Amino acid sequence: MRRVAIVTSTRMNTDPELSGRATRRRRPLRARLRRANPAAGLASLVWLLIVVVPVYVMVNASLMPQGEALGGKLLEPAAHATFANYQLVLRSGFFHLLLNNVIVTVATIAIVLVLCVPLAFAVVRARGARALLVFRVFLLGLAIPAPVIIVPLYVMVSKFGLYDSLWAIILPTAAFAMPVTLLVLVGTMRDISEELYESMAIEGASPARMLVSLVIPLSKGGISTVSVFAGLAAWNGLIFPLILTQSPQNQVLTTGLWNLSSEYGVDVPATLAALTLSAIPMLVLYLAARRALISGVMGVGGK
Amino acid sequence: MTLAAPRPAPARAPRRRGPGRRAARVGRPRLTWALPGLLFFMLFAVVPMLYSLYLSFCGNWGGIGSAHLVGAVDWQRLVDDSTIRQATRLTIELTVLSWLFQTPIALLIGVWAAGRQRHRAVLSAVFFIPLVLSSTAISLLFKALLDPNFGLAHAIGPWIGFSDGNILGSPNGALAMLVFVGGWQFMPFHTLIYQGGARQVPQMLYQAAEIDGAGRVAQFFHITLPQLRHTITTSSVLMVVGSLTSFETVFLLTAGGPGSATTTLSFAMYQNAFADFNYGYASALGTGLVVLSTLLSLLMVRFTGFGSMRSAREGM
Numbered sequence: 001m002r003r004v005a006i007v008t009s010t011r012m013n014t015d016p017e018l019s020g021r022a023t024r025r026r027r028p029l030r031a032r033l034r035r036a037n038p039a040a041g042l043a044s045l046v047w048l049l050i051v052v053v054p055v056y057v058m059v060n061a062s063l064m065p066q067g068e069a070l071g072g073k074l075l076e077p078a079a080h081a082t083f084a085n086y087q088l089v090l091r092s093g094f095f096h097l098l099l100n101n102v103i104v105t106v107a108t109i110a111i112v113l114v115l116c117v118p119l120a121f122a123v124v125r126a127r128g129a130r131a132l133l134v135f136r137v138f139l140l141g142l143a144i145p146a147p148v149i150i151v152p153l154y155v156m157v158s159k160f161g162l163y164d165s166l167w168a169i170i171l172p173t174a175a176f177a178m179p180v181t182l183l184v185l186v187g188t189m190r191d192i193s194e195e196l197y198e199s200m201a202i203e204g205a206s207p208a209r210m211l212v213s214l215v216i217p218l219s220k221g222g223i224s225t226v227s228v229f230a231g232l233a234a235w236n237g238l239i240f241p242l243i244l245t246q247s248p249q250n251q252v253l254t255t256g257l258w259n260l261s262s263e264y265g266v267d268v269p270a271t272l273a274a275l276t277l278s279a280i281p282m283l284v285l286y287l288a289a290r291r292a293l294i295s296g297v298m299g300v301g302g303k
Numbered sequence: 304m305t306l307a308a309p310r311p312a313p314a315r316a317p318r319r320r321g322p323g324r325r326a327a328r329v330g331r332p333r334l335t336w337a338l339p340g341l342l343f344f345m346l347f348a349v350v351p352m353l354y355s356l357y358l359s360f361c362g363n364w365g366g367i368g369s370a371h372l373v374g375a376v377d378w379q380r381l382v383d384d385s386t387i388r389q390a391t392r393l394t395i396e397l398t399v400l401s402w403l404f405q406t407p408i409a410l411l412i413g414v415w416a417a418g419r420q421r422h423r424a425v426l427s428a429v430f431f432i433p434l435v436l437s438s439t440a441i442s443l444l445f446k447a448l449l450d451p452n453f454g455l456a457h458a459i460g461p462w463i464g465f466s467d468g469n470i471l472g473s474p475n476g477a478l479a480m481l482v483f484v485g486g487w488q489f490m491p492f493h494t495l496i497y498q499g500g501a502r503q504v505p506q507m508l509y510q511a512a513e514i515d516g517a518g519r520v521a522q523f524f525h526i527t528l529p530q531l532r533h534t535i536t537t538s539s540v541l542m543v544v545g546s547l548t549s550f551e552t553v554f555l556l557t558a559g560g561p562g563s564a565t566t567t568l569s570f571a572m573y574q575n576a577f578a579d580f581n582y583g584y585a586s587a588l589g590t591g592l593v594v595l596s597t598l599l600s601l602l603m604v605r606f607t608g609f610g611s612m613r614s615a616r617e618g619m
Binding site: 037238 | 331332333334335336337339340341343344345346347348349350351352354355358366408411412414415416418426427428429430431432433434435436437438439440443444445446447448450452455458487490491495519544545547548550551554555569572573576577582585586589590592593596597600
């Protein structure tokens with residue numbers, strides 16, 4: 001648990017890197033060769049290629065006219081590059097999908113944070129066995145995979161009158177993001193030292209005051225990590241929108257892409273253009289917030 | 304995010320007298336702070352789970368009228384159903400193959416990436432792209448790439464024994480592609496987990512081993528692997544639960560075909576619920592799947608000694 005917080009602070013990550021760079025210059029060549037690991041290096045290069053080729057083909061073929069793509073030479077740079085496919089996708093209501101996706105993602109992150117920050121605070125600071133019990137309930141929730149409970153959820157959502165609305169996507173997505181969120185936040189909040197709480201208590205601060213002026217500022221790293229996780233789950237989820245919504249106006253990116261791809265059929269470049277467009281927002285965000293995301297995932301493996 | 308039960312509360316210093324003791328009681332939130340989150344989670348995750356169990360005893364209910372308990376007919380049918388037996392075998396095959404495919408590579412690359420290479424930042428920026436793409440986008444991308452008529456499959460197929468490039472058209476090819484696409488998507492995630500774990504192995508151990516004259520391979524097997532055993536458990540549990548219940552890739556890439564060759568349990572559940580409208584039977588399937596995946600993860604946790612919370616640093 002505590003490792004999560006330790007790894008999340010990026011300072012820890014850069015330290016060995018910096019010192020590594022310094023020692024490498026001093027180390028003689030022979031020792032460097034002995035430390036090198038050609039098998040793993042080769043494996044990562046091969047895997048890099050495996051990652052890059054499909055992504056390259058996606059972008060490359062999305063620029064081809066349909067006739068050129070049908071020739072099957074997807075690896076060669078597009079000879080007659082065109083943005084016609086992109087125009088087609090944009091005309092097919094892509095911005096509406098994007099807007100819905102943004103709404104779903106922002107609402108999910110908001111609900112998760114509003115519910116989980118006080119929850120984690122209570123689990124960490126409240127006394128007694130019941131706090132542990134609450135925590136256990138959520139741990140159990142980790143083992144419930146979303147696809148498996150989709151049937152009862154569908155029946156329930158219909159009974160609540162939420163079927164075919166964006167709420168039908170947002171609420172279950174938020175609920176399923178909660179266990180991981182709680183684990184990460186509890187890990188972060190446990191690292192806040194007892195002395196800080198005590199000194200605030202001596203000044204007579206209420207729990208709400210402590211949460212706002214002590215716990216939240218000191219858990220920023222954890223909060224941004226869980227926002228990324230919850231956001232990714234909401235942005236990329238298929239099963240909830242697929243089953244719990246129906247009408248075109250409530251389509252999100254995933255269901256929209258699925259629809260577009262069947263609508264375009266053999267017009268593979270158009271599908272690939274839609275895929276490329278759908279990937280751009282997350283890719284941009286990823287390049288900007290790579291550190292937070294990567295160190296967050298790395299913390300998962302903490303021993 | 305370890306999967307084992309955490310310590311109940313941070314170990315507290317012995318009670319002190321004076322202001323400290325008062326402070327320990329003042330300013331603690333009541334557990335009611337946890338209530339909104341707990342209720343929300345119960346409503347949308349725990350109640351559906353229990354409801355699923357209930358529906359699984361409601362026989363052939365299709366959502367019209369209200370469900371009534373009729374007994375274990377769905378469970379009886381589940382045990383007798385030969386298509387479910389095939390789906391179970393396939394799901395287990397898929398899970399085992401995915402583990403065998405992903406773990407060694409993720410371990411190797413993750414440990415390597417924990418070291419100090421040049422250009423690692425650039426490399427990892429590209430390497431982890433699949434992490435942010437949706438399963439939907441990835442599945443649709445590979446569906447296009449594997450199209451026998453104009454996809455890459457046409458060029459690559461002959462190399463790997465599919466002269467017509469119709470990889471998804473053969474049962475084994477389709478299964479292999481599910482394993483591959485799953486790996487393509489989740490390898491970066493597991494690589495990162497291992498990278499994080501490997502960074503925490505004390506350098507001291509390697510220095511000691513080097514003095515003893517242990518080579519690179521010996522160091523990997525005698526230091527890295529044992530030190531990473533909790534990380535391996537975490538990663539494997541996530542991987543196994545993920546592949547057991549993976550739905551999107553099957554749904555979009557193979558649609559369970561050719562025939563029913565890649566109909567996994569979660570896809571069979573989807574078909575039963577939303578193509579045949581038999582919610583009772585689908586719920587029995589879903590509940591069975593939760594039981595199976597929970598049992599498997601508990602087994603893995605027990606088997607690897609992860610649950611006992613022994614520190615990997617023991618004896619240091």
